[in-house]
Amino acid sequence: MNFMYLYLPVALTSINIIIPVGLGLAVGLLSGLFGVGGGFLMTPLLIMFGIPSTVAAATDSNQIVAASTSGTYAHWKVGNVDFKMGVYLLIGGFIGGLFGVQAIKVLNATGNADFVIKMTYVLMLGIVGTYMLIESLNSMKKKKTEAVKTEKESGLTKFLKSLPFQTHFEKSGVTHSTLIPLLFGGFVGILAAIMGVGGGFLMVPVMVYILKMPMHVVVGTSLFQILFNCIEVTFLQAYTNHNVDFILAVLLLLGSTVGAQIGAVFGRKMKGEQLKIILAVIVLVVTVKIIFELTLTPSLLLSQAGGH
Amino acid sequence: MKNFKFLMLLLPCIFIFAGTASAELTIKANHDNIKIDFFYHGSTVSVAGNADSGTDLIIKIASPEGHEILKQKGKVAGLLWMNTGTLNLGHVPGLYSIYSTKKIEDLLSRKEMDKYVIGYPALGRQIEMTPVSNEDEKSKWFNEFVKYKESSNLYTISSGKIMTTAKDGKQAYYILTGWPYQAPPGDYLVTVYAVKDKKVLEKAESKVSVEQVGIIKMLAGMAKNKAALYGIISIMAALAAGFGVGLIFRKGGGAH
Numbered sequence: 001m002n003f004m005y006l007y008l009p010v011a012l013t014s015i016n017i018i019i020p021v022g023l024g025l026a027v028g029l030l031s032g033l034f035g036v037g038g039g040f041l042m043t044p045l046l047i048m049f050g051i052p053s054t055v056a057a058a059t060d061s062n063q064i065v066a067a068s069t070s071g072t073y074a075h076w077k078v079g080n081v082d083f084k085m086g087v088y089l090l091i092g093g094f095i096g097g098l099f100g101v102q103a104i105k106v107l108n109a110t111g112n113a114d115f116v117i118k119m120t121y122v123l124m125l126g127i128v129g130t131y132m133l134i135e136s137l138n139s140m141k142k143k144k145t146e147a148v149k150t151e152k153e154s155g156l157t158k159f160l161k162s163l164p165f166q167t168h169f170e171k172s173g174v175t176h177s178t179l180i181p182l183l184f185g186g187f188v189g190i191l192a193a194i195m196g197v198g199g200g201f202l203m204v205p206v207m208v209y210i211l212k213m214p215m216h217v218v219v220g221t222s223l224f225q226i227l228f229n230c231i232e233v234t235f236l237q238a239y240t241n242h243n244v245d246f247i248l249a250v251l252l253l254l255g256s257t258v259g260a261q262i263g264a265v266f267g268r269k270m271k272g273e274q275l276k277i278i279l280a281v282i283v284l285v286v287t288v289k290i291i292f293e294l295t296l297t298p299s300l301l302l303s304q305a306g307g308h
Numbered sequence: 309m310k311n312f313k314f315l316m317l318l319l320p321c322i323f324i325f326a327g328t329a330s331a332e333l334t335i336k337a338n339h340d341n342i343k344i345d346f347f348y349h350g351s352t353v354s355v356a357g358n359a360d361s362g363t364d365l366i367i368k369i370a371s372p373e374g375h376e377i378l379k380q381k382g383k384v385a386g387l388l389w390m391n392t393g394t395l396n397l398g399h400v401p402g403l404y405s406i407y408s409t410k411k412i413e414d415l416l417s418r419k420e421m422d423k424y425v426i427g428y429p430a431l432g433r434q435i436e437m438t439p440v441s442n443e444d445e446k447s448k449w450f451n452e453f454v455k456y457k458e459s460s461n462l463y464t465i466s467s468g469k470i471m472t473t474a475k476d477g478k479q480a481y482y483i484l485t486g487w488p489y490q491a492p493p494g495d496y497l498v499t500v501y502a503v504k505d506k507k508v509l510e511k512a513e514s515k516v517s518v519e520q521v522g523i524i525k526m527l528a529g530m531a532k533n534k535a536a537l538y539g540i541i542s543i544m545a546a547l548a549a550g551f552g553v554g555l556i557f558r559k560g561g562g563a564h
Binding site: 003005006007009010012013014050062063065066067068069070071072073074077114115118231234235237238239240242244245246247249250253254257258260261293294295296297298299300301302303304305 | 344345346347348349350377378379380381382384387388389390391392394395449452453455456459460489490492520523524525527528531532535536538539540541542543545546547549550551552553554557558
């Protein structure tokens with residue numbers, strides 16, 4: 001008997017407890033800092049350590065419930081959660097998710113689902129990462145591009161302002177039509193469902209660049225809506241697929257809940273632009289990693305069936 | 309040291325009383341009821357018995373044949389590796405380990421290997437595989453399948469690890485093998501074959517059973533049979549942990 005190892009009853013494998021606790025701490029830190037769930041990092045890492053892919057994804061959403069509760073709580077304490085905006089995004093995301101699931105069914109029927117899913121993932125990560133990096137570098141340098149930018153964006157802003165149901169979001173200090181968070185929440189929901197990820201890395205840029213919310217409120221609000229998304233996903237995964245491993249989730253959340261608190265504290269000390277740059281770099285690194293995985297010959301050509 | 313001496317004294321006794329006395333070839337798998345508990349990280353199984361002197365021995369540990377579905381990776385557009393289909397395998401054991409006194413190719417004819425399904429080539433000929441269009445493709449995917457299984461320690465073939473000692477014109481054999489934690493609960497068949505002149509002379513069988521116990525059994529059963537309750541408990545625990553840590557950090561002066 002070795003007390004460093006615990007057996008996972010649903011994953012049907014044994015793991016050194018340092019691995020999930022450490023991974024939880026690292027990914028929870030990112031979660032508290034940037035308002036992402038971190039599924040795009042955690043799920044592949046768990047698979048790398050021998051957890052079946054379907055169990056990895058389902059258990060990760062269970063652990064994100066804990067990390068995002070911890071993170072939302074930390075950000076709420078300092079007034080950085082826009083609950084009103086969060087609820088609209090959630091409603092949109094929920095409806096989008098329903099469409100996304102249907103889209104996967106159609107893709108599976110056509111036979112090239114994996115290709116479309118992988119390409120969507122790489123393109124989305126690449127575009128979001130590049131855009132955030134360039135934009136935040138530019139605004140940090142305070143180049144004279146501001147004039148051009150405001151001109152460019154005034155078209156979109158005008159259009160957004162012309163929509164009905166305009167309402168003020170106090171915490172974020174912005175006024176939008178309620179249709180906007182519903183629509184973009186839905187858009188992220190569709191893509192997230194297709195890619196099988198939480199979509200935090202898409203929701204954060206939507207809030208920053210389209211909804212014009214301040215970065216610190218974006219992080220808290222994003223965690224708030226991730227929390228509810230992951231509650232729904234965890235229940236569905238446990239109920240329909242029996243893929244949630246309780247022991248693995250507990251080990252992960254031991255690290256991630258603490259990580260999220262540390263991340264929130266660090267985040268407050270950093271500028272919004274700095275946060276955006278680091279998030280952009282992480283997203284781009286993940287993009288490059290996926291491109292490598294797609295092009296280098298894998299060591300094993302067979303893997304467990306189920307999931308993406 | 310004392311323990312070791314005691315074991316050395318005990319070992320011949322185990323050999324003598326192992327298996328059925330009437331057969332020439334006997335087998336006994338010790339630690340044959342493996343319990344998967346909270347701290348389980350694999351186990352060991354020792355197989356011992358008596359055989360005629362002058363015979364070589366092959367020990368096979370395998371789970372009952374079943375059906376497996378795996379995702380296949382292939383190149384798309386000549387450039388990108390991704391999942392391109394599923395591979396269905398029939399008559400395939402989940403775990404398959406072969407230990408022998410010498411290399412099995414030197415011990416058995418192909419016919420005998422096929423008859424008793426000993427060695428990867430024989431296993432490959434027995435397995436049903438779809439979709440494959442020809443023998444080359446089948447052999448390619450079977451090799452990939454073995455690689456996949458070996459990566460999780462479920463398939464293994466090794467020679468020279470069985471210890472034998474001469475005793476009263478017979479030989480006693482003994483092997484201690486690692487039992488992989490990846491092997492799922494179930495019954496596993498342990499077979500020893502006495503081999504001479506490229507033929508199997510005799511075989512004897514024993515069993516290893518693996519079962520979940522305690523909290524592991526409870527959680528695995530609940531995840532399957534009380535899925536809604538299991539889901540709700542998982543969510544509640546996560547929410548409580550998140551809030552709990554939030555409160556601790558506030559009290560600990562984490563906020564400022």
